[in-house]
Amino acid sequence: MFHSEDSFSANYTEARRKFREAAADAGGELDSWLHPEAGPDGGEIFTDVAWIGPSAATKVLVLISATHGVEGFCGSGAQVDLMRRGEVTGDADDLAFLLIHAINPYGFAWLRRTTHENIDLNRNWVDYAQPMPVNEGYRALHPALCPAVWTDETRAAGELALQTSEREIGRDATRNAYGAGQWEYPDGLFYGGTAPSWSRQTQTAIFDRWLGKARKVAIVDYHTGLGPLGFAEPIVTAPVGSPAYRRARSWYGATTRSTAGGLSVGARIEGDGLTGAIKLLPHAEVTPMALEYGTLPRREVINANREDNWLHSHGDPRGDGAQATKGRLRDAYFVDRTDWKGMVIGQSLQVFRQAVSGLSED
Incomplete structure (x- = not known):
């Protein structure tokens, strides 16, 4: 019998195995990018990709986990659950799914929010040919x-x-x-780095490979750590009133917030991946959203x-003492309780269906 809680994993290695197995069972085309660093056990670590649906689809829903590595416990579980329950299929004529698992595999494997360069990937999408922002x-x-x-x-x-x-x-x-x-x-x-990180370069390569034919793209990037326990806020970085903001608001409802509007649980950030995705896909109508699940109080x-x-x-x-430190960071981004996992799965499923509906609109 299928149990949603079993979609979550105890570590990166288990999460990767479950993702690849679920993607293969769903008929996905799999690919992987080897990270230059090893995991804490000395083993290789990867960003994995599954494409499910027609190769020429012009409408694509992208699901991303582990932008902030340790947050991958949530995002990976949500991705695996959607595939296992049969939501992600290749049945539609012009709709496909691109699942990016562990875009920051180092942070996932080592229980870090950052990449191996100590870069916050969600601050790394700036133009390094220009002077860096000063904070x-x-x-x-x-x-x-x-x-x-x-x-x-x-x-x-x-x-x-x-x-x-x-x-x-x-x-x-x-x-x-x-x-x-x-x-x-x-x-x-929250260091943005001095150049595009390995993870940014890999995501760029993935988008170049798989989304060149896409004309309508929705992105759900799974995050944790901000907001009330278990509640998922749909966050956009597009300005209030912009086309991307209006689409997201109409698809995901009144709880959708823009960091640019100052009402989101997230900070008003620069160099974020959602804005970066729009720039990577100038040929497409892009509706990017970060689904942010609450965990512990902000100060913790x-x-x-x-x-x-x-x-x-x-x-x-x-x-x-390192193990205790890692345990506290993991607990800050992943609440290992049945009720919290259930809230992750339920809200992920809702958002997934809302995104599919939005993409299907003419």
């Missing part, structure tokens, strides 16, 4: 958020810096200060990221 707000917070030593005292000092900032400039402005992205501190949080999530960032910048990811 003065992050510059002021960086010393407290990313100390050279990690103790109860330095953790508390970072929390105090955030609280002080919230009193002085407000909660939303503080959220944007530390979360919008920064291109100045390679050992810092940011502290888990701070601790993991310290571990990889100043500590030993294989040393004593």
Whole structure:
């Protein structure tokens, strides 16, 4: 008997196996991209792709997991569930599905939000031929958020810096200060990098290979870590009133929010993958959306990221205490409970059907 909870996995290796098995059972055409780094067990890690549907389809629904690596536990489970329950099929004449599994396999395997370059992939889609954005707000917070030593005292000092900032400039402005992205501190949080990361280059190659014939594209990029426990907010980065925003709002409903409008649980970020996708597909009508599931309170999530960032910048990811740090980061992005997983599956299924309906409109 099929159980949705079985679609989730305990680690990257198990998730990859389940994805490839489900894609093969669904009649998918599989491909993979080998990552230059190894996983924590020394094994190879990959970004895998499944194309399900007519090769010449002009309408394509793209499902992406693990943009922020450790968030892949959620996204992979949702992808596998949709294939196992028979929602993803090749039956339609002009509709296909492109499932991208673990676009950031390093972060998924190592339980990191970032890539092996310490890059936040969702801040990496900027034009590196132009001057990088300057985030003065992050510059002021960086010393407290990313100390050279990690103790109860330095953790508390970072929390105090955030609280002080919230009193002085407000909660939303503080959220944007530390979360919008920064291109100045390679050992810092939400780092955008100095060049396209391996994951960005791989996603570009995947889009070039599979979406050249597409004329209407919907993208659902699975994310976790922000918002009320289990609730999934459909997030777009397109400006309020733009065609992409209006389409997303009409497809996914009134809970759809734009980071550009300041009402989303997400920060007003730069270099995000949704905007990047639109630029990669100038020949198509693109409706990109990030489905953001809530987990723990925001302060617990940011502290888990701070601790993991310290571990990889100043500590030993294989040393004593590393497993506990990794466990806290995993818990910040994946709630290993039946009720939470059920909310992931139910809302994923709803959004999937809404996207298919939207793509099918003339």
